Amino acid sequence: MLVLETPFKGGLSRKWCTMVRRSSLGDLRSSRGRVIVQVAVFFIVTTQSSQTGGQKLQKSRGDEYLALIEDSVLKLAERVAEMYPLPLQCGTDAPRPCGTCTQDECRPMTGTTQCVNVTQNPRCNAHFPGCVASISVSKEESRVAFARESIEDLPDKAQVRSICGSKGLDGVFKDLYEKNPYHASYYVGFIDGTRRLYPGREEADENSLYSCAAYDPRKRPWFNAAITHRNHLIILIDTRYVPLDASFVQKNDTLSLAKDFARELLQAVYDGDRVNVVAFDSKARALVPSSVLVEMNVVDPQHHEELKVLESKIVELTRPDQGDDKLTFSNLGSGLQEALRLFGEADDRMAKNIIVFTSGGILGDEALNETLDAVASNSVRLFLYSTKSTDENHQVLNEVANRSRGIHIRLTSSKNRLWSLRSYFGYLAALQQPAGRIMPFWTPSYTDYYDIGEITTVTVPILSPVAQPVGSTKKADAPQRLIGVAAIDVLYLEIGDILDEFRAALQNRQVKDGVFDEYVFNSTMPYDDSSVDSCNEFSDGSQVICKSDTKPKTRFLDRMCCRTCSVGSGRSNSKIWIYMGSSLGGLFLLAVLISSILFFLHYKPRPHAPVEPAPPRAPDPPPKHSNPHQTLTKLIVVKLSERTNKVSAEVPPLLAA
Numbered sequence: 001m002l003v004l005e006t007p008f009k010g011g012l013s014r015k016w017c018t019m020v021r022r023s024s025l026g027d028l029r030s031s032r033g034r035v036i037v038q039v040a041v042f043f044i045v046t047t048q049s050s051q052t053g054g055q056k057l058q059k060s061r062g063d064e065y066l067a068l069i070e071d072s073v074l075k076l077a078e079r080v081a082e083m084y085p086l087p088l089q090c091g092t093d094a095p096r097p098c099g100t101c102t103q104d105e106c107r108p109m110t111g112t113t114q115c116v117n118v119t120q121n122p123r124c125n126a127h128f129p130g131c132v133a134s135i136s137v138s139k140e141e142s143r144v145a146f147a148r149e150s151i152e153d154l155p156d157k158a159q160v161r162s163i164c165g166s167k168g169l170d171g172v173f174k175d176l177y178e179k180n181p182y183h184a185s186y187y188v189g190f191i192d193g194t195r196r197l198y199p200g201r202e203e204a205d206e207n208s209l210y211s212c213a214a215y216d217p218r219k220r221p222w223f224n225a226a227i228t229h230r231n232h233l234i235i236l237i238d239t240r241y242v243p244l245d246a247s248f249v250q251k252n253d254t255l256s257l258a259k260d261f262a263r264e265l266l267q268a269v270y271d272g273d274r275v276n277v278v279a280f281d282s283k284a285r286a287l288v289p290s291s292v293l294v295e296m297n298v299v300d301p302q303h304h305e306e307l308k309v310l311e312s313k314i315v316e317l318t319r320p321d322q323g324d325d326k327l328t329f330s331n332l333g334s335g336l337q338e339a340l341r342l343f344g345e346a347d348d349r350m351a352k353n354i355i356v357f358t359s360g361g362i363l364g365d366e367a368l369n370e371t372l373d374a375v376a377s378n379s380v381r382l383f384l385y386s387t388k389s390t391d392e393n394h395q396v397l398n399e400v401a402n403r404s405r406g407i408h409i410r411l412t413s414s415k416n417r418l419w420s421l422r423s424y425f426g427y428l429a430a431l432q433q434p435a436g437r438i439m440p441f442w443t444p445s446y447t448d449y450y451d452i453g454e455i456t457t458v459t460v461p462i463l464s465p466v467a468q469p470v471g472s473t474k475k476a477d478a479p480q481r482l483i484g485v486a487a488i489d490v491l492y493l494e495i496g497d498i499l500d501e502f503r504a505a506l507q508n509r510q511v512k513d514g515v516f517d518e519y520v521f522n523s524t525m526p527y528d529d530s531s532v533d534s535c536n537e538f539s540d541g542s543q544v545i546c547k548s549d550t551k552p553k554t555r556f557l558d559r560m561c562c563r564t565c566s567v568g569s570g571r572s573n574s575k576i577w578i579y580m581g582s583s584l585g586g587l588f589l590l591a592v593l594i595s596s597i598l599f600f601l602h603y604k605p606r607p608h609a610p611v612e613p614a615p616p617r618a619p620d621p622p623p624k625h626s627n628p629h630q631t632l633t634k635l636i637v638v639k640l641s642e643r644t645n646k647v648s649a650e651v652p653p654l655l656a657a
Contacts, residue, residue, distance in 0.1 A: 062498060072186070073458050073486050076486040079172045081483065084483050096538060097538070098160070098538045102544065103200060104144065106145060109138060117183075121561070127558075139177070139200075140200075141198075141200055142187075143200035144195065147216040148213050149213075149415075155544060161537055161538060166196050186198045187489075188486050189217030191482050192416065193419060205557075210449060218268055220449065226429070227425060227428045229516060230513060230514075232274040232275075232346055232351065232353070234291070234339040234343070236284075236357065238358035239317055240254075240361065241255060242359035254387040259315065259317060262314050266307050267302060272293075274346050275292055276292065276342050282320065284334040286342060298445065332356070332358065332368060333363070343380065352379065356382070358385075358386060361393070362397070372403040372404040379516075380404075381521070381526065386410050409528055426482035429480075431514075439461075440458050453491055459486065461482060
């Protein structure tokens with residue numbers, strides 16, 4: 001019995017048996033057809049195995065590539081949580097240096113760069129028509145971008161802390177990047193508005209729809225996808241006019257400041273969230289009748305057309321007509337009651353949060369206490385942000401927060417507004433695990449901020465425990481604090497050869513959004529680490545960001561896009577050509593094998609007539625004018641042959657045997 005065992009992917013095997021009887025030559029010939037089929041199947045499987053096993057690119061395919069990226073983003077988040085400095089108490093020593101500077105993503109790159117081929121980049125393909133899309137990147141170090149008003153602005157203290165604290169990530173980035181058979185972007189977005197990106201690249205495109213300085217990771221879908229748990233947010237704005245403190249140099253009154261904060265929050269929401277705004281003074285009114293359902297904008301994810309009406313109504317808000325008598329108190333209770341009504345109209349399984357911007361001067365009575373009790377009993381979290389610094393205001397607002405199991409935080413600056421609201425975002429991120437949400441999370445496909453094509457992003461929040469006061473022996477049992485979000489972009493145009501399998505893997509992946517209930521509400525509390533704002537751990541921003549040419553002589557596309565094509569060359573993808581070449585080579589070898597077997601089966605040797613030996617030929621006479629070198633060579637060959645024959649004839653019989 002001839003047993004042929006053929007391996008298949010997944011450890012399966014199939015045995016093909018052929019009975020060969022030596023006594024029958026006819027049976028042997030009849031079994032040759034089956035042998036050919038079995039050998040062909042074996043050859044096809046082993047050929048495909050060699051093709052897929054030779055390169056990790058082909059072996060991974062959909063599910064395995066998805067698992068690779070998910071494992072990488074979890075490792076990145078874990079490493080950031082280990083190395084990122086916790087908000088410890090401010091020391092008395094001078095600020096420590098940041099070390100080597102970091103290059104700004106919004107400035108021309110300096111140092112060593114190299115060209116990386118990608119399947120397609122719309123900007124570079126248009127700049128160099130007919131060429132392979134190739135972009136200039138730095139694999140030696142990452143780059144940073146940070147949210148700011150102007151390109152000339154330096155990072156603030158919180159951003160300096162993130163830039164300096166994350167410099168050690170380059171080694172982690174490199175290791176993860178080398179394991180990926182495709183080009184991809186690895187990055188971390190911090191809650192202060194900083195992003196560190198690898199491989200490092202420049203995005204100072206003067207013709208871009210969005211300014212590089214305006215890039216804010218906290219407003220991007222990948223960031224909010226990681227921290228948002230189907231959130232229903234109601235923003236309460238106290239419209240009573242109160243002058244601001246002198247520290248707020250950019251705004252004159254509390255209403256203007258509150259409107260800016262509210263509009264910023266509208267850009268930090270995610271698909272499936274609900275949001276509304278309630279204005280209150282002596283009475284309350286919702287700006288739109290029902291909360292607006294946020295939808296995913298795949299073309300421009302940072303802007304939501306469905307929120308335009310709400311945003312315009314925020315801009316139109318004015319202080320109440322007070323006449324000669326100024327309004328002394330605002331009726332916070334009426335605003336909270338309106339928020340509870342709006343919550344009752346929506347899905348009860350969503351997390352419910354109220355953010356209040358007020359200058360204080362809250363009308364405190366028994367009706368307010370009853371409303372605060374209703375807020376807590378309905379698992380609604382209350383965040384109070386005050387815009388007027390008086391001890392009396394803070395005492396009243398602290399009592400309101402304690403009664404409702406909420407939190408009160410004093411706003412000290414109109415800059416980097418989302419950083420001032422980090423207690424709210426940290427609370428959202430802390431809800432993910434107790435709610436049972438599966439991480440990491442994949443976003444729906446959307447258009448990249450810098451127009452490099454359609455992408456999807458795998459993302460996971462980075463949490464770290466809050467440090468205990470100096471001298472405390474109590475075990476750290478404080479709520480977790482949000483550091484930021486780790487993310488990896490998957491460019492669909494780059495993974496074209498496995499795109500269908502990858503999409504199928506995403507579709508079949510288990511998804512669990514989690515459930516928000518009373519247990520989750522009671523087990524998760526917001527935190528306040530605003531004391532860290534006064535810390536000055538590192539040197540100022542002028543030494544953190546590398547200096548570069550602010551007015552380069554070349555255009556952005558000439559710096560970003562590499563001209564790596566020759567005249568007449570078209571677009572290509574080396575990975576696809578490698579795969580096609582290996583496949584065609586395997587098919588060619590298979591054809592040769594089958595042809596050889598068929599030739600063996602059909603070949604019949606013909607009988608040959610005996611051939612009589614030819615008579616011995618007389619030696620040729622030497623030429624008249626022979627070349628002495630040719631004659632000498634012929635003589636040596638003849639003599640050597642004669643000596644060899646004599647030696648062979650004299651071999652002893654034992655050795656000859």
